[in-house]
Amino acid sequence: MPRCGSATWRGQPRTTRARTRIRGSRAASALLGAALLTWGGTPARAAPPDWTIAPSAGGGSRPAASDGRPYIYAEGTPGTVLEDKVAVTNPTTRPIRISLRGADADNLSDGSLDVRTKAKDTGAWITFAERTVRVPARTRAEVPFTVTVPPGATPGDHPGAVVASAAGRDAGVSVHLRISGPTLSALTVEHVRVERGDSISYDVVNRGNTTLTPRLAVRADGVFGTVLRKSPRTLPVELLPGRRVTLTEPWRDAPALDAVDVKVTVTAGGGAADSATGTARFVPWGAVGGALAVLAGAVCAAFWYVRRRPGNRRSTP
Numbered sequence: 001m002p003r004c005g006s007a008t009w010r011g012q013p014r015t016t017r018a019r020t021r022i023r024g025s026r027a028a029s030a031l032l033g034a035a036l037l038t039w040g041g042t043p044a045r046a047a048p049p050d051w052t053i054a055p056s057a058g059g060g061s062r063p064a065a066s067d068g069r070p071y072i073y074a075e076g077t078p079g080t081v082l083e084d085k086v087a088v089t090n091p092t093t094r095p096i097r098i099s100l101r102g103a104d105a106d107n108l109s110d111g112s113l114d115v116r117t118k119a120k121d122t123g124a125w126i127t128f129a130e131r132t133v134r135v136p137a138r139t140r141a142e143v144p145f146t147v148t149v150p151p152g153a154t155p156g157d158h159p160g161a162v163v164a165s166a167a168g169r170d171a172g173v174s175v176h177l178r179i180s181g182p183t184l185s186a187l188t189v190e191h192v193r194v195e196r197g198d199s200i201s202y203d204v205v206n207r208g209n210t211t212l213t214p215r216l217a218v219r220a221d222g223v224f225g226t227v228l229r230k231s232p233r234t235l236p237v238e239l240l241p242g243r244r245v246t247l248t249e250p251w252r253d254a255p256a257l258d259a260v261d262v263k264v265t266v267t268a269g270g271g272a273a274d275s276a277t278g279t280a281r282f283v284p285w286g287a288v289g290g291a292l293a294v295l296a297g298a299v300c301a302a303f304w305y306v307r308r309r310p311g312n313r314r315s316t317p
Contacts, residue, residue, distance in 0.1 A: 051090050051096055051166060052088070052171070053088050053171050054069075054086065055072050055085075055173055056086055056087040071174035072173060072175045072176065073176045074175065074178070076179065078152060079151045080149045081149070082148075083146050085145070086142070086164075087141070087142050087143075088143060088164060089135075089139075089140040089141075090137060090138065090140070090141075091138060092138075095135060097135075099131065100130075100133065100165075101119075101126075101131070101163050102124065102126030102161070102163070103115035104116040105161055107237075107240050108245075109244075110245065110247070111246075121160065122158045122159065122160025122177050123161070125160075126145055126147055126162065129143060145162065153179050154179065154209065155182055155183060155209060156183050156210055157177070158241075160174075162175060183209055183270070184270075185208045185269060186206075186207040187268060187272045187274055189203070189204055189266050189275060190204075192277060193278050194260075194262060195248075198252070200218060202246070203246050203247075204239060204244070206241050209241045209242075211238055211239065211240055212270075213237070213239070214267070215235065216264070218262070219263045220251075220260050220261065221260065221261050221263075222255060223258055223259055254282060257282055259282075260279065260281075262277065262279070262280060264276055
């Protein structure tokens with residue numbers, strides 16, 4: 001497949017080539033319009049024969065996805081200008097016009113990934129050689145872009161994306177930007193509660209400046225001992241810096257009658273860890289209601305019996 005070249009960059013101060021790291025796939029995804037934007041996994045693509053977008057291959061001799069580069073990784077100090085490319089492939093028999101923009105990655109309230117409507121961070125720092133690209137039929141166009149890190153940018157992870165739009169759909173490539181400097185991994189667990197008697201909800205807040213992959217452990221102790229114990233396991237969530245998410249853990253076979261203290265513990269890489277406890281009271285209201293109805297019926301029957309006894313009837317004069 002031929003390549004379609006794009007404009008080169010000139011006059012950029014302190015330009016540094018963005019480094020690429022090939023890492024294992026991490027299962028976290030976001031709904032981007034009607035397309036799936038994968039964070040740390042395989043770049044989003046539509047079913048053939050639609051167009052695709054992916055990180056550009058190093059030499060351009062093979063499609064980027066075949067090179068195993070799942071996303072764009074860039075690292076630099078404040079004031080640095082980082083360069084990279086995305087490849088837009090049109091396997092169809094007609095030309096297409098692609099619009100490109102930068103976006104900030106974000107967590108939805110349930111922990112899934114999305115992009116913000118208006119870019120204020122990494123997405124606002126991305127500049128393209130061409131914001132609109134015409135890709136001829138059966139052609140792959142490589143589009144250069146830069147990430148200009150502001151002089152006052154804070155250290156840590158700044159997740160973003162390159163979003164392409166064409167033919168009524170959006171697709172994206174994740175941009176993992178890390179600004180050099182001190183990093184902190186920290187989180188808090190808040191608002192533990194038992195809902196509907198069959199699930200445990202809790203909030204996790206990323207208090208640091210690095211992206212976290214949480215691990216969850218749950219224990220519940222009742223009046224007569226432990227009623228729930230879940231060993232630590234990795235959650236399918238990538239918690240971005242500064243974000244709060246509300247997660248739910250199913251609780252099958254919860255007790256019918258008990259007073260329970262539920263402890264939720266969340267850990268992550270870099271020593272991040274926290275725990276929080278919530279209380280719950282389990283009462284079988286259906287059984288209680290039935291017992292009260294039976295008791296009320298018994299009281300009424302006894303009252304009627306006493307009233308109907310011969311000795312309690314008034315004698316006629």
